[in-house]
Amino acid sequence: MASFNKTYQNLDTYISILVQPPLAPNQFSISFTYDITIFVPVSICLISVFYFWQGHGTNASSTTRQCLGDPLEALYGGGIIVNPEFNYNIEGWKAFGEGKIEERISKEGNRFIVACSRKHPSDSLSQKVQVEEGKIYSFSASVQVSQGREIVAVVFKFPNGDGVCGGDVVAEEGCWTLLRGGIVANFTSPVEILFESKTTSVEIWLDNVSLQPFTKEEWRSNQDKSINEVRKSKVRLQVTKASKTPLKGTKVSIKQIKSHFPFGCGMNHYILTNPDYQNWFASRFKWTTFTNEMKWYSTEKIQGLENYTIADNMVKFSQQNGISIRGHNVFWDDPKYQPDWVKSLSPEELRTAAAKRINSVVCRYRGQLIAWDVMNENVHFRFFEDNLGENASAESYSIAQQLDPDTVMFMNEYNTIEYSEDKNSSAANYKKKLEEILSYPGNANLSAGIGLQGHFGSGQPNLAYMRSVLDMLGATGLPIWLTEVDVGKGPNQAQYLEEVLREGYSHPAVKGIIMFVGPLAAGFNVTTLADKDFKNTPSGDVVDKLIDEWNSGTQEITTDDQGFIELSLFHGDYEITAENHITNSSATVSLSVTQAEPHAIVQVHIDT
Secondary structure, three states: OOOOOOOOOOOEEEEEEEEEOOOOOOOOOOOEEEEEEEEOOOOEEEEEEEEEOOOOOOOOOHHHHOEEOOOOOOHHHHEOOOOOOOOOOOOOOEEEOOOEEEEEEOOOOOEEEEEEOOOOOOOEEEEEEEEOOOOEEEEEEEEEEOOOEEEEEEEEEOOOOOEEEEEEEEEEOOOEEEEEEEEEOOOOEEEEEEEEOOOOOOOEEEEEEEEEEEOHHHHHHHHHHHHHHHOEEEEEEEEEEOOOOEOOOOEEEEEEEEEOOOEEEEEOHHHHOOHHHHHHHHOOOOEEEEOOOOOHHHHOOEOOEOOOHHHHHHHHHHHHOOOEEEEEEEEEOOHHHOOHHHHHOOHHHHHHHHHHHHHHHHHHOOOOOOEEEEEEOOOOOOHHHHHHOOOHHHHHHHHHHHHOOOOEEEEEEOOOOOOOOOHHHOHHHHHHHHHHHHHOOOOOOOOEEEEEOOEEOOOOOOHHHHHHHHHHHHOOOOOEEEEEEEEOOOOOHHHHHHHHHHHHHHOOOEEEEEEOOEEHHHOOOOOEEEOOOOOEOHHHHHHHHHHHHOOOOEEEEEOOOOOEEEEEEEOEEEEEEEEEOOOOEEEEEEEEEOOOOOOOEEEEEEEO
């Protein structure tokens, strides 16, 4: 949508905003017009702004969440997989482990392969392929199980016996689900692809398997394409005289004032006492999460003695500097991170204390936060479930939403995108926990969000796996935030940080990124952006580069013979000034560029 905010004097001007949605076949065009009166002091007007919405990026696939009657065709024609659609019986495939494999044919004539008579989770089918060092391999397959609903994972097994989980999905009886994943090859080697499911009594059905290699340059090109489609919109402006005569050769300055994509940084209590830290932060970031200061063990160290002084002052600093805050967190499900006095409470005492806590912290900051991490890390841990019952998390989300109905309530988990070997927090298990919360009575309309922490190690991040998780969880339709991104120390830390941030920013389901990084002076010693003198580290250079790259900055363009200019702008708020030296006049308006419905066209006419 477009909005004009500035008020001028001397000349009444009429603005007509015409919203023209795309038409379905045989449908008549209907226009809705809203009239607004403003004042413009000059004879030049910016009269037309057109948005050409690009639709969603290439990453997300609605098929990730669908259970289909027929399997999807093999992506990329199967890539390097031999006999990917099983049109040639089991050629290229063999049984893995102690189970058996056999070809079956559906009533419709579709051929697929079945792993049956399984005794161990990895008893399935396999195929060996050759992978090349440095390439990214994107995997997909249609999967089904013979009964119920089971998690099925793809595993890449190397010659030394090590296996790497490349992705998983909840497969169902009676329909096909798309399993996506992949690996990044750290060396050239043969790799055996196989499948796992814990419940050995079920058969694993597979069809249309694909493994497609990409160079890093090709992967980056795909990211850039998606960024242009998802984070930017084309804008067309026309400059005319008050008589509607086009003004060619008019210089138009377009300056981005604010970005709409939340790209922020964690903040801690050092911000209150260090002016250099304050200046460093406020000059870069407009979104934050307090790393510890809102947590229960920080605000109530002694039972009954609440102290919000530090958190309150950090909220005040943030508000004074136009910085939006994610609340972190109401509860933490890890037993290690409870206030010391909480650990010895009886279940009934804990229930009373927890009720007081959620009412205290949520009500205190009601309306001041953009999100809450309600029950932190409740896929890995279950302190509150073990003490208060299986619905402890779901009840907490319900209460938090009632106390602060306009704030998005997030799950927040680690290792879901960064470490495929942690099966406890796999995308499938994350989704199962999310579904439990949303299915709790009263939570059907919960304003829920998906928080993925993103604490990556020092090694090469598996971007193919990360993308597959974002695809799978993004298909829920809920907003995804990367909430605590950092990268372990190592010689390639800055490079890997950039790769992770680009992957997140380019994915259409990701609606915000917060990094848990910062200056050494504030104690950030994992991914440090600035040294003790606030001079950039290599990782700091990466972050500053991306802040600049993901911003349209200031552009000056001259109108064509018909008074038009057209350009692609990042979503955000802009100040647009048109100056014509022949008429010695100018006009300035404010414009908001946002992502509306795919392919919708918004036209703004200013007539004098």
